[in-house]
Amino acid sequence: MIAENNLSGNATADLTEMAAGSKNIPDDVNLVAFVDNTDRNNPPYIARIAGGKICKNTGYNSAGNEFYASDPQKMSEILSRIITEYPAEEYGLVLWGHASGWLIEQDTIAYRTAHQASQTVRRAYGYDTGADMDGNGGRKWINIPTLANVLEGLRIRFKFILADICNFQSAEVAYELRNTADFIIGSPAEIPAIGAPYDKIVPLLFGTSDDFYKKIVDTYFEQEDYYGNKVPLSVIKTNEMEYLAYITNRIIALLPEDGTIKTEDAIFYYGERSRADVIKILTDIDCIMSGNIRYAEAYDEWKAQLNRTVVYKKWTRKWTTSYNIDFDFKDAEGLYGGMSVFVPQKIYDDRVLRYDYNNDIKRLEWYYAAGMDFYYNKSIKKDIDNIY
Numbered sequence: 001m002i003a004e005n006n007l008s009g010n011a012t013a014d015l016t017e018m019a020a021g022s023k024n025i026p027d028d029v030n031l032v033a034f035v036d037n038t039d040r041n042n043p044p045y046i047a048r049i050a051g052g053k054i055c056k057n058t059g060y061n062s063a064g065n066e067f068y069a070s071d072p073q074k075m076s077e078i079l080s081r082i083i084t085e086y087p088a089e090e091y092g093l094v095l096w097g098h099a100s101g102w103l104i105e106q107d108t109i110a111y112r113t114a115h116q117a118s119q120t121v122r123r124a125y126g127y128d129t130g131a132d133m134d135g136n137g138g139r140k141w142i143n144i145p146t147l148a149n150v151l152e153g154l155r156i157r158f159k160f161i162l163a164d165i166c167n168f169q170s171a172e173v174a175y176e177l178r179n180t181a182d183f184i185i186g187s188p189a190e191i192p193a194i195g196a197p198y199d200k201i202v203p204l205l206f207g208t209s210d211d212f213y214k215k216i217v218d219t220y221f222e223q224e225d226y227y228g229n230k231v232p233l234s235v236i237k238t239n240e241m242e243y244l245a246y247i248t249n250r251i252i253a254l255l256p257e258d259g260t261i262k263t264e265d266a267i268f269y270y271g272e273r274s275r276a277d278v279i280k281i282l283t284d285i286d287c288i289m290s291g292n293i294r295y296a297e298a299y300d301e302w303k304a305q306l307n308r309t310v311v312y313k314k315w316t317r318k319w320t321t322s323y324n325i326d327f328d329f330k331d332a333e334g335l336y337g338g339m340s341v342f343v344p345q346k347i348y349d350d351r352v353l354r355y356d357y358n359n360d361i362k363r364l365e366w367y368y369a370a371g372m373d374f375y376y377n378k379s380i381k382k383d384i385d386n387i388y
Helices: 008-024 072-085 109-114 144-152 171-176 213-222 238-254 285-292 296-309 357-363 365-369 372-387
Strands: 032-037 045-050 053-059 092-096 125-128 140-142 158-164 181-186 233-237 268-274 277-284 310-314
Touching: 008 032, 008 045, 008 053, 032 072, 045 072, 072 144, 140 144, 144 171, 171 238, 171 365, 181 213, 181 238, 213 233, 213 310, 233 238, 233 296, 238 285, 238 296, 238 365, 238 372, 277 285, 285 296, 296 310, 357 365, 357 372, 365 372
Parallel strands: 092 158, 158 181
Antiparallel strands: 032 045, 045 053, 125 140, 181 233, 233 310, 268 277
């Protein structure tokens, strides 16, 4: 739980929920949490949660030095220690905190120590504000490729990753993490601060059926936030991601040659206001392909693979967002693919935007595996040809 930020209070509430849920799990399993919050008198710790109690067993205060749970070395150390002290036949991982999908955020201390501070490699899961902070400054993140390296270095494969964090369910993230877990459970959209109903889903995390994830998703989906909204959720079977990338690569040339993707009616999960318009950035993958692939046969073949990849999903037409964008996808349920995707286009070269999307996406393996590099370079060349 990366809670040394403005979610610290929510972490306390969720730990209480986890303790309640632990009353309904078998004695031969372990529910273990790593917690790093803003409490100056409560340094980072590992705890086993069982029988309704939170039992701390290890402190991580480092003699007054700043501690960042988003530091890849620290993250590896913590997870390795948990795996060693609590051996199991199967492991699941819950990611708790802030996130922005594959988008690029501020770098961690460890990376900036090893590289020149002027470099702009950035990160998209966290964030941690370091030692003795109020949760509002000194933000450090970990990027998705680095997170993948950390998890792959553990030499285990998780049964699942439950991402109780915003915008995690994307093609880019799932492809990057395809070698770390069998299933990724999460949302392509934002997740309100209340997060998952842990008192109800903790027992379900230890399910043994082949489709154990359905009960987790169904239970999470039933929860409403402060505004009466739910969260769209899905489950990605990661061993299907490589073929999804392959078949996407095969038909990518069927997208509009001028590099202008139609998104007028598309579901989107993250966007920016630029001048008077909303620029859609994290857009539903099925909306992109169904609305822009010119041949039905090619789309149908691609959609069949998407259905093998996104094995379960729940849809809601409206969810809570922190951005100043109003939406209601009233008639879009049939277009919900369960994950977002980014297609590089000329419109994202606008430096007024918050991120350098067209360059940042090049750091993700999906960009090359799915042929996005071919499509972007082709559309740029066509645009230049039209000019000259």
